[in-house]
Amino acid sequence: MQPLLMLLLLSFVFPVMAQIYKYTDADGNTAYSNQPPDGVTAQPVELPPLNNIERQPLSAPPTDTVNNQQPHSAYEVLQLTGLPTEEALRANNGTFTVSVLIKPRLKAPHLLRLLLDGQPYGQSSNVPILQLVNIDRGEHSLAVQVVDGEDALQQSPTVTFTVQRVHKP
Template identity: 75%
Template sequence: MGRGFLLMLLLIALPATAQIYKYTDAAGNTAYSNQPPDGVKAEPVELPPLNSVERQAPPAPPAETTSREQSRSAYEVLELTNLPTTEALRANNGTFTVNVLIKPRLQGPHLFRLLLDDQPYGQPSNVPILQLVNIDRGTHSLAVQVIEGENVVQQSPIVTFTVQRVHKP
């Protein structure tokens, strides 16, 4: 099993070590390729490291606060899913959906309310699939609250994510 795992790891890593070559074609144009062309002088191109987004965990609350909150919590699980936290979310028009994982199911008068960058977003709903529309590119924070009227019953952990929008000329 150790050799199989090593082989799979090498196969995954091979594309990351690909080399790019720069050369001048017959028409005098500068061209780039992942393989040096035959009979043409090609120079390897040094590429800068790729951008990455690191997840930043919020500071942990004191232990006694956590135990008090858990005893008052109406829900064992309340969290957002379907959001990438280790890479950018690609949404060219800024529209995407998030899912709410909740256990047990949402109770009677309770509703979900999103908090985008610490501000209420959209209308409260009892549906655990929530859509965000025309979100600007950049880093944002998102959480979901369970509310009853204007009272917050419980809030999920805050998720930090980055929206990438490609502008087409």
């Protein structure tokens, strides 16, 4: 029985090799062969046409605007939250935290890095809450990047904000 099954399977794997014939042998078993046996009525087996899929040309994925490189991972959402844009941020000692909204979750080995006034700030982290310390009063810009080592993979929109530091005499 196994040789018959193998023959049947091979008939589906190599349909272009030869015509397949179906017949009933002397014991009453249905059999398949690529040649009609002598003295037995064999019927040709019509196989359905093979599925053909035309090869599509490869299209290049979009490039990353930070370093003009191919992106390693696409994050649908990457933005800073927790910064006031319509009023000044009151931080008397210049220390405050910002949150990063990122979807999907940050994937290893990617890290988050802040850009304060266009320059990298602090250490990269995998935690989406980042602290800024002793920031001077006045207007600043802040963005967050997803980095892999030193390579920036993606960058959030830049947020402009004002730090208000009040010194008491």
